[in-house]
Amino acid sequence: MMSERDMIPSEGRLDSEAVRTHLRAYFIMGSVNSRRPAAEVLAEAIAGGVTIFQFREKGAGALTGEAKISLARELQGICRAHGVPFIVNDDIELAIELDADGVHVGQDDESARVLRERLGSRKIIGVSAHTPEEVRQAIEDGADYLGIGPVYPTSSKDDARPVQGTVLIHNLRTEGIAIPMVGIGGITAENASPVLAAGADGVSVISAIAGADDPRVAAAAFARLAIR
Numbered sequence: 001m002m003s004e005r006d007m008i009p010s011e012g013r014l015d016s017e018a019v020r021t022h023l024r025a026y027f028i029m030g031s032v033n034s035r036r037p038a039a040e041v042l043a044e045a046i047a048g049g050v051t052i053f054q055f056r057e058k059g060a061g062a063l064t065g066e067a068k069i070s071l072a073r074e075l076q077g078i079c080r081a082h083g084v085p086f087i088v089n090d091d092i093e094l095a096i097e098l099d100a101d102g103v104h105v106g107q108d109d110e111s112a113r114v115l116r117e118r119l120g121s122r123k124i125i126g127v128s129a130h131t132p133e134e135v136r137q138a139i140e141d142g143a144d145y146l147g148i149g150p151v152y153p154t155s156s157k158d159d160a161r162p163v164q165g166t167v168l169i170h171n172l173r174t175e176g177i178a179i180p181m182v183g184i185g186g187i188t189a190e191n192a193s194p195v196l197a198a199g200a201d202g203v204s205v206i207s208a209i210a211g212a213d214d215p216r217v218a219a220a221a222f223a224r225l226a227i228r
């Protein structure tokens with residue numbers, strides 16, 4: 001697997017082809033997404049082949065303060081040991097404190113422009129986008145990749161936008177927009193193929209791996225799809 005070092009040219013922005021490669025099997029999780037300890041689930045998901053991880057400590061019962069930082073450090077350690085980039089959802093202060101590999105933000109969060117100013121050129125910045133205008137703005141602001149969705153209905157995000165299928169991904173690629181992107185929302189190994197066929201570089205999932213009886217086997221199914 002490509003290491004974080006491979007993504008970083010001697011100067012300037014990250015190599016977008018390396019970012020694209022890392023997006024193939026994108027696992028997102030916080031402590032509320034699994035009945036089992038997050039560290040166990042993450043280790044198994046990495047053994048199954050996930051290629052990037054986002055720490056998203058959010059929702060009812062989510063950890064805060066020192067407990068959140070401590071879990072983040074533990075999960076980051078597992079990612080580092082396996083060369084898997086560790087991305088923090090929303091919380092730029094946490095990302096800076098941990099020297100995380102990047103941050104993912106949405107339309108209600110800090111802008112990619114501010115993130116880029118604070119994080120510099122060598123961190124991965126992901127932005128959620130739901131419209132062509134949000135896509136254009138994210139690219140202008142310096143995003144490294146986009147998360148597009150929800151593709152399918154999801155029960156992992158209470159305030160999710162309306163389901164949009166694969167139309168936006170397809171249209172962006174048809175227009176020649178080349179930025180790395182993943183689909184998100186209700187994606188399983190069984191319904192992921194149309195997302196990739198529309199032009200996504202990978203799929204990002206919470207429940208299909210975090211809620212699986214065997215996260216390693218579930219992750220392996222996504223990893224297999226990604227290399228087709």
Ligand SMILES: Cc1ncc(COP(=O)(O)OP(=O)(O)O)c(N)n1
Nearest residue numbers: 090104105106107128147148184204
């Ligand atoms: C890869 C990826 N894509 C989209 C999202 C959603 O981000 P956002 O809209 O900011 O919602 P929250 O995750 O913060 O609830 C994501 N996290 N990751």
Ligand SMILES: Cc1ncsc1CCOP(=O)(O)O
Nearest residue numbers: 154156157185186205206207
């Ligand atoms: C964070 C997020 N953003 C859009 S849908 C979603 C939740 C994805 O979770 P799942 O893979 O369980 O549907």
Ligand SMILES: [Mg+2]
Nearest residue numbers: 090105106109
């Ligand atoms: Mg957010």
